[in-house]
Every structure is written in structure tokens, then in C-alpha cells.
Amino acid sequence: MKTATQLKNNVLTTLVLFVLSITLGFAQSEATTTIEGQTITVTIDKVKNNTGQVMFALHTKDTWMKGQGVQNVSTKIENNTVTVTFKNVKPGTYAVMALHDENENNSMDFENGMPKENYGMSNNPMSFGPPQFEDAKFEVTTEDLDFNIRF
Structure with a gap:
């Protein structure tokens, strides 16, 4: 006991x-x-003006040109510059699209079939016609990434 x-x-x-x-x-x-994943920081210098917002979307091939990306961020413009960070990005192949949404209607405006607002993509490809995932893609592995996008 x-x-x-x-x-x-x-x-x-x-x-x-x-x-x-x-x-x-x-x-x-x-x-x-x-x-959980890596951090991707994207900066755009020399935005045309401080009016409106800049919208960013992190895309996979499956989400490219189909609306929302896997992560979406909008930010105000200060001193003609914006910086955003995508967090916890899993390894894989991605591309970033950015749009200067001057009138803050959350979409790209067109005139005669041509974009009225500035836009850009990762890798800064010079393209005529619709943006292509293959031109903007990059690999996320085990390190954080930093990009500069030009409009």
C-alpha cells in the first residue's frame, strides 16, 4: 500500500x-x-502619381488572368513609391501582377481595348498583347525574394 x-x-x-x-x-x-513559407517583397518606384492605389496579386499558373491571385494586396502610394510583402509563400512557381488603380474601382480600365491605367509584372517583360505567365514567372524555394516592378 x-x-x-x-x-x-x-x-x-x-x-x-x-x-x-x-x-x-x-x-x-x-x-x-x-x-510556413517564404516572404516576397515587391517595390514599385516612379509611380506616375500618388492618386489611387496600387493593387498586387501573387499568381500561380492556374490563377493567372482569372481574377484573384493566391494572395492579393492593395496599398496607397506615398512619394510615388509602393512596397508590399506577400508572407508565408509555399515553394512553387509564381508571378506577380501590379496595377495602378488611379480611380480606385478595383479593376483595370480600358479605352479602345488598351489599358488606361499602368500595370506591370515580375521580371518586367516587354510584351505586346495580354501578359503571359511564362514571361513573369519565378521560383520560390527556401529563400525570401525581393522584386522591383516597373510600370
Whole structure:
């Protein structure tokens, strides 16, 4: 038969082990949620003016030219410059599109079939016609990336 002191020590040991397992479980869970992917920082200098916003979309080949990207960010323009950051981007092939939405209607405006508002893509390809994913694509691996896009 166990004494009261032995029972007390067993309960105390079980309690300490329980608290440690919960604490380590949260620490492990936190570590896996904070290191989900890479960071992509995109900057555009020399925006035509500070009117409106610049809309950015991070795309995969499947989302390219089909509306929303896998991540979308809009930002105000200050001193003709904008910078945004896409966080927790998983490894893969992506492309970034950016649009200077001067009238803040959340879409590209056209006149006679030609864009009225400035836009650009990662890799800054010189293209005639619709933007192509193949021209703007880049690989996300194990390092953070920084891009400058030109309008």
C-alpha cells in the first residue's frame, strides 16, 4: 500500500509531466505555424502619381488572368513609391501582377481595348498583347525574394 506522501508525489509528477507536454505541444505548434513559407517583397518606384492605389496579386499558373491571385494586396502610394510583402509563400512557381488603380474601382480600365491605367509584372517583360505567365514567372524555394516592378 502506498503512503500519502507517495501518492502526493505521483500526482505531482503526473501534473508536471502534463504541464510540460502541453507547453512543448504549443511551442512545437507555434514553430510550425510561423515557418510556413517564404516572404516576397515587391517595390514599385516612379509611380506616375500618388492618386489611387496600387493593387498586387501573387499568381500561380492556374490563377493567372482569372481574377484573384493566391494572395492579393492593395496599398496607397506615398512619394510615388509602393512596397508590399506577400508572407508565408509555399515553394512553387509564381508571378506577380501590379496595377495602378488611379480611380480606385478595383479593376483595370480600358479605352479602345488598351489599358488606361499602368500595370506591370515580375521580371518586367516587354510584351505586346495580354501578359503571359511564362514571361513573369519565378521560383520560390527556401529563400525570401525581393522584386522591383516597373510600370
